[in-house]
Amino acid sequence: MRLVTQQRALALTDRTSSRLASLQTLRSQIEHSGNLSPAAFKNQAEILLAFFPEIESIEWAPKIKSGSLDSFERRLQQTQAKTTQLTLSDSESSGIAFHLPIEYQHRHKHLPLQHPPGFDLIREAQWRDAIRSAIDRNMITSTRRYLAFAEDHPTDLIRLFLPVFQADTSQNQLRGLLSLELNVKRFIEQATQSNLAQAVPFEVYDNEDHNKIPLYHWPPAEIFSGLDSPLEHKTVVLPFADHEWTLVNVATPAFIQKYQNRLPIWLFVASLLCTIAVYVIVRITQSLAERLHEESNDRCWQLEQSNKALSNKMIEKGTFENALRESQDRLHDFIRISDDYFWELDTNHHFTYVSKQIVQFTGFPPTAMIGSSFLDMLHEEDSNSFRQALEKAIPKKRKIAIELRCKGHHNHWRWEKINVRPMFSTEGHCIGFRGISQDITDTKDELELLPETEPLLANESYGSAQQAINSVADQITSDRRFAQKLENFIHRHKATLDKTREAFFREALPEVAHELAALHEDAAEIGADKISELAGELKESHYKQAHREEQERLIEQLESHLEPMMDNINQSLHRQNPGSAGQKQA
Structure with missing residues (x-):
């Protein structure tokens, strides 16, 4: 019987720790989530309800400012809310009050509400004390057992409260309250079901409940008051939130008479099964808790990375746009203040772009030059030379510099120094030419006027x-x-x-x-x-x-x-x- 008692105590302790850890994990997610939407809370609550069948409901109660409590109640009555959620306020008249409007996740959605919207939970003394204790001590607190009726069937329930504070402030500023409702019978049976085969009667008591009525007893047909029983019994005190439970395993006369001859065998089998069950439960609980914690951390990290990436992209975009705008302005300024004119030709030597300075050279505006042939402007002797120079520049992919005679105002010939470079597509095909033309007529005229006896030096060491x-x-x-x-x-x-x-x-x-x-x-x-x-x-x-x-x-x-x-x-x-x-x- 001692081995069975230890196994049951270990199973109850492990199950209690896993549920409290899940509630702590949910609080951490809320503290780091900013404004928690109803959909986000519903998703997190449905995960816990799916994994833990003994949880009847999970509620999130955000804090309401004291000045907006009356307007909140009027709006609640106007909307005639049909779903429930505890909502916290700091009304001076009633201390800490809770109301029932929106985000509430219940396992049995077809059941009617236990309380109408606006029910003040502070009227329940045990809940008021548990809520105040949870906020003051910043820990999970538990109420004593209470009855709830659904479809005329009474159910023993225990409510857990956990305060949620602002995560980004140095002061403990209350943000709201988490509440979790446990089905006592289902919670204890899930933890001890592997030991029921041992057929050792047991009872579970809440030490805060002074009426000495057990929270749960097995077999269900009899209550044997194990705390005061003169029969042989084993007692273990277990922590549950801020309360303590007492597990009592009693060797009743019926149990002794029925199992006294087979007790050692049953104990051995029970211990083996209990060990296996405890190991499996511990592993499953640990994996679930770790998974929830990892998912929470991953989501927070992904959100931070997404925010950083978006911020960096916005900064880069603004930087690139400013640099592009400055480059365009600089290029436009160079074109406007330059005495030379810039142009682009297609592969047939027709103008596709020309700057407005061409008016000073030819007397024609840029729009009139678009589509015309650049070769038509050149002297007949220079036209072929220019064409051949362009053909040679294409395979070399390099610029060329050449001096040509171009037709200007009143059909007068002008000397122009032209720097031109081929343009290529991404596939490497020549798509045209881009160049700059500079008027050097005056320089040419000055050279022609130099005396014939003036030496023309090519460099310092060799002369011409x-x-x-x-x-x-x-x-x-x-x-x-x-x-x-x-x-x-x-x-x-x-x-x-x-x-x-x-x-x-x-x-x-x-x-x-x-x-x-x-x-x-x-x-x-x-x-x-x-x-x-x-x-x-x-x-x-x-x-x-x-x-x-x-x-x-x-x-x-x-x-x-x-x-x-x-x-x-x-x-x-x-x-x-x-x-x-x-x-x-x-």
Whole structure:
């Protein structure tokens, strides 16, 4: 009998702890949920009702300000509410009062209400004391047992109260009250049903109930008052919220007479079954409590992350919009204050866009130029040159600079310096051209007026381009080994620049690392230090993870130095040995 008593006490204690933990979890969810909607409360309450059949009802009573109690009661009578919920107020006339309007989750929805809307629970002395004790001590408090009638069947019930405070304040500011109604018989039977096979009679008492009437007794047919019984009995005191229950297992004469011969076997079987049942119940209860806690934490975390993500997106959107607006304003200002005019052409060289400064050059407004051919504005000798320059720029995907003669006011020819770059679609197809035109007529006129004897210097060391060619040719004549180096340089690197451009467009610069390294060494041998330096930097740019803009800049600089030098070397070699140079070029 002692083993059965311990097993029953452990089962009741575990079941009590799990129900109180569920109520605490529900309070935590309400404290961190802000304004709890009826639908959200209903979802949480239905979970507890589904898992715990002994719970008859779950109620959430938010606090009502003292000044709005009268208006709340009038509105309640006007709406004639048919569902119930305890609602807390702090009326000075009645202390802590509770009323019955909206969010109430009951297991038996077809049963009539026990109290009409507006019933003042403070009139129940045991409830008033339990409510005040729960708020003062900030803990779960329990009422004593009371009877409720549903369909003419009395039911023993116990009500639990738990205060809910504001989670985001340092002071304990009351937010509302949670209430849970337990079916006493079903609660105790669910905990001890695995031990009923032992056939050991037992009773459960509430120590706060001084009339010594048991909360529950088994077998149901007899009450044997185990607290005062002279028979052999085992007593265990169990905690229940702020109360204490006493479990009494009594060896009645009928039990002794019926089971005295088989008692050891029954005890062994009962202990085994009870151990298994307790283990299963404990595991299920722990898993349910952990699941509820994890779901609550996950939902709170997801909500916080969603709020942060939304806030970041709004900030990013505002930042991007401001940056785009500033860039557009800056571009418009540049276009407005510039003396040059900007334009865009399609693949057939027709205007698709032109800035308003074109009026100063042609005398026609931008709208009149849209759709017209840019080639029609050019001098007949320059038109083909411009077309060929555009065709060469497309595969290289780079800008070109050219000086052309364009038709201006009164059919007068003007010199324009044009910088143009092809435009490409996302698939890599050429869709047109974008360029800037600058009037250089005055500069051209000034150059034509310079005296013929004024020297035109190409750079500081060689003078004009022809002087550079003559200087290289003289060095070739005096040093045949130098001439051989130049011939080898021309032979080895005549395609290096094209391979480098192609690899850059395919984002595969490491493929030409060997050619760039050879160019770096060969250029140093013939004294082309700048070309050697650029080739070395371009080779190392991939390993240093340089931006593509930096790599493109290095390629353009290498091209501006290498191509003129190759032309000068070819002309110098041809001048010294026309037949040999021609054969090598062939």
